[in-house]
Amino acid sequence: MALTQTHKRVGIPGLAACLAAGLALALTACAPAGSGKDAKGDAAPGKFVVARTADIDQLDPHKATAFQTIATLGLVYDRLVTVDKTGRLTPGLAEKWTAEDGGRTLTFTLRKGVTWHDGEAFDSADVKASLDRILEEKTGAVARSNLTVIDGVDTPDATTVKLNLTRPSTALLYALTSVNAAILDEADIEKDTVGKEPDGTGPFAWKSWNQGQNVTLTGNPKYFGGAPAIKTLEFRTIPAESSILAGMKAGAFQLGLLSDPSVAQQATGNDAFRLVKQPSLAYHALMLNGRKGPLEERAVRQAIACAIDPGQVVQTAAYGDGAATGPITSPAYRYSTTEGLPCTPGNAQQAKDLLAQGGHPDGVTLETIVMTDGYSTAVAEAQNVQAQLAKIGVKLELKQLTTAPYVKAWVAADFDAAIALNGGSYDPYLMYGRYFTDGGSLAKAAGLDSPKISELLARGDEATDDATRQATYKELQRELLTESPWAWMSQSADYYLVGTGVEGFEARPDQALSSLASAKNAG
């Protein structure tokens, strides 16, 4: 009797609850079977999907700074010169180049037979129009400050471009390899369609952009480097890194880009993809404002640099992914990461002695800005550095800021110290010219005026032979470590999840995805 009573009581409401639950379960059961089109190995041949957390933010290569935008536009547009992953300059749209007049004239010989995606022919007029556009202030081009050494651009004929420089500069060539120095069609510049309808000479042509969802490119069969094996290249925006990992496991993507070490940690032991860890040109550093207070004393700055063991920072913040580094991160210029420092990094006693030498035996307090929403390891790094420095009596007061206030404070040098992740370059002058030369555009944030460093940078850039350049930059590294305007910690690590069937993909320290031009998905 009790049972029938309960049974009757549950009745209709119970039934409804079961129905609702049943509906949910039924959909669970049918969904995985129904949408298996992206299951392992079913990707349409020639289709390649790259999953990353951020969408591109604009279409004008001269103004792009977000790395995902640059990576994408870098497959659509070419540059005069390119650089391989060891840092060596290689031909781009220019087949060869020569320096004359003591390096003050650079003559580029352009490739023949290159066409734009819309069918028009490429010639030197396009190069001139592009460079002029960058140099014009009202464009607001990012690369402008790196190209100010160009005095004038001449185009004697359709395949020759002559750059007249105010002084010799190796950095210029490297600056020309940046997507920010992409070559645009003169007609597009005149029609003002740059930034609206991308039209380049690169291995992939623009197809469509569903804002916030995906960007689709198609292989350019007429590419001068050979038609890509990938017919359709899709960059899909998946905001959560854990979702990218899940998608790779399910075989939904061929390539996944991660930056959060804690997610990368989980990306092992799976046969759907392999994890590639690539050291980046970008570097983590504790920037110091040497223009005020106790930091004006070199010994104090050295003490700080000496007290930090970068290995510990990397271990705490990034599970050990990322090598300790000195100022220069380019693979073409490898020097000792500690020569110049009057100590062994991480030696607290030496650091304390230096601090006393600098006149602050009881330590100092530094207001330190940290960006919380830019990259995932900032706060962990800051806290570890804070702990390490506390051992020598240097107290970091951490100010955790979101991007906008951080940028504001950084640009105005409104800090004693800043936990920073700065972009690097294959060329040391491009890396530090803006910071440490007289009147450099970021000199304020650099926090130090050093005529010696400024002179070394200029000398290195103007050097016309390799040996001199190497020796000069070696001395630059040493001098930077000695002056310790910043405490350099480690190179960043990027993570690539590469699908099992993918061949020919190569990760690069500059985060470019140029190897996709020759990669393929063997399925």
Place this chain on the structure above:
Amino acid sequence: MIGWRWAAARLGGTVLTLFGVTAVVFIVLRLIPGDAITAALGIESGALTPAQRAALEYQYGTDRPWIVQFADWLGQLLRGDLGLSLTSGKSVGGLIAAALPVTVELAVLAAAMGTVTGVALGVLAGSGPGRARDSVTQGVTLVGLAVPEFVLGTTVVVLLAEAFGYFPDTGTFVPLTESLAGNLSQLMYPALVLAVGFAANVVRATRSEFVEIAEADFVRTARGKGLPAARVRLAHILRNAWVPIVTLTGIQFGYLLGGTVIVEHVFALPGMGRLLYTAISDRDYPVVQGAVLVIAALFVLINLATDLVYRALDPRTRAS
């Protein structure tokens, strides 16, 4: 029933509300630190020469006084033009038209599932307060309320991938008009995640209303007539509990519209939540202003609909 004066008053109130909302958003956007330039360039913005910065500000339209910018925007709005995105140059109206159906559909699915399940479970619990089914339901509800959407969503995504080798294909959003199966396969899981929290609230409200009304005199009258328990529960108790539940559902639905951002993030859905979040990070003023206006208008509409349903359900509220 619905008089002209009532309608006119509501309309006037709506316009005022929307105006207030957009004015506040407009001001707050410009007060928070950073602009489109720092958002786009980051520390590189420090390398801009003054001329370059001026050129960019001119492009973005942020070099003019606020009042001029606002008047301009309002003028455009009255002509039906929401402006262009600062980052992509695309029409704000177009961006919203693409993102809104995603969020609305997600919210509707979540609200529908959440309401049905929530009411059913609430009645289940409320009809036997203190008994096993009540305690179990309340326990489950507590878990549903306590687990954050981010955790639940991520767990679902990871579980699907690990256990079923399945990832909800969201390369390009499939609208309802194109393919029902495709559309549902993209939205069902995120909607389920949202429905959990939604249902939990509905269960609580339903249960407490149910328990309270079960003690009412007219319920005793109904039982006294010898009506079967199910009829008492549905026609008398639930029928009277509907009104607060409907009100709660309406309010929750409104919040759902604006609160789908986390689920959209985890499941990579191109909805309004994502659109707004990205636009705010990028300081893309026209997109933020347009999106907020649309969401506010929807919120007002939902309130209106809730009111109308309320009036339809409860004859005592109709003016005689």
Place this chain on the structure above:
Amino acid sequence: MSSVLRVEGLRTAIGDVEIVRGVGFAVAAGETLAVVGESGSGKSMTALSIAGLLPRGGRVVGGEVLLEGRDVLALPEARRRAVRGAEIGMIYQDPMTSLNPLTRVGAQVAEGLTAHGWTKVRARSRTLEVLAEVGLPSPAAIARLYPHQLSGGMRQRVLIAAAIAPRPKVLIADEPTTALDVTIQQQILDVVARLRDEYGLAVVWITHDLGVVARIADEVLVMYAGRAVERASVRPLFAAPAHPYTAGLLRSIPTPATVHRGALPQIGGIPAAPSGLPAGCPFAPRCPQRIGRCEHEEPPLTDRSPGHAACWVSPEHWAGEAR
């Protein structure tokens, strides 16, 4: 006379406390039994126990309720539900809250019929018929109204209509006129009286108002602290109460003789609470007739012809009684 409803030794508790501590009575068809007492006497609980409408936490712990000889309490819930409404009808104290505010009143009458197997068509016509019988004008129009569109008196008539529509044998009325004003009260009393005669109902009328008792009752049951303390026909009760409590109640009714004489006589003290009852007669602390025995032993209902009373002291021995 054979009784339609007979209650014997009914005991009901809420939680651990016994509210009804052994009540018994019988009602015949066409007869009205008034159950009188103050609040807390257990009179409402008695009614609810018979109908099976106890609130949460309440349960019958003893006794029998015999409807035409069948013990209703022993029935399984499904059968009890069939009895409820169809054979035992009930009307309640507050007509303002006793109707579902969101359903039309006609539907609320009809559902009490369809629940017991009536077809929709027959239920509808019976509804109109019964709304007319309770004296409501234009039944078809009234049936379409919502409760908030009716006055208190009209709502109570609707409730009465709903209760008698299935032609029950017993009608239990739990203070149905307490919340209405005096003129309406009289109308309701008249309606119920008329229906009782037409349908041959056995009516149990709960009240605290002796004036009502005088007007409608055939038999009276006086309750105090969960028990019957006196049971008699109405005239003998009023003429010669056999229990000091009843006597006290009668004395407190204003008469032309007493009305201008200052404060009405009251029964001193407060009504006994159901929990923590003292040993012996629960009325003893307030009783002007108490003797030593009253404080130790609770008196049973004894024959005090023509009725019964639960008191150790018979009326002839009452001290200082003025009439």
